[in-house]
Amino acid sequence: MAIDLKSLNHNQLSDLIARAKARQEELVKEKASKLRDKINALVKAEGFGLDEVFGRAGGRGKARGKVKAKYRNPADPAQTWTGRGKRPRWFNAALSAGKKEKDLLIG
Structure with a gap:
């Protein structure tokens, strides 16, 4: 599918760029989703949970409690x-x- 870029005006070219970027983001999300599914299946096949392998979801390790005032x-x-x-x-x-x-x- 060859597109003659020289024949496009400014608005058409801007629209093409926006659609191409949107499609590129879709492809990245699809690829990440497939990879996530593969990792999840592998972890489950080994008898582990995701949090056992990767730690707590949404955090950077052990949650800290409130600290007493000093x-x-x-x-x-x-x-x-x-x-x-x-x-x-x-x-x-x-x-x-x-x-x-x-x-x-x-x-």
Whole structure:
């Protein structure tokens, strides 16, 4: 199926490109689906489940529970921080005011 690209105007060419990209995406999805089915069949044939082989679906390994707060804002006891991630503003402000990390620890 040879298409004479020189005979197409701008709109026709844009439409052809859009349809070709859509078809390309369909082919990728079909191929991925077939591969997924093959992998699933192989895993089942070996007597395993997908999560046993690949881990938990939708995650990056073991789920983490909630972490207990480690620091408390002396000016507002409702504000706490676990010590993970970016430091809160109140924590940085307290350090700038001369407090030490150990002063902000929760009992």
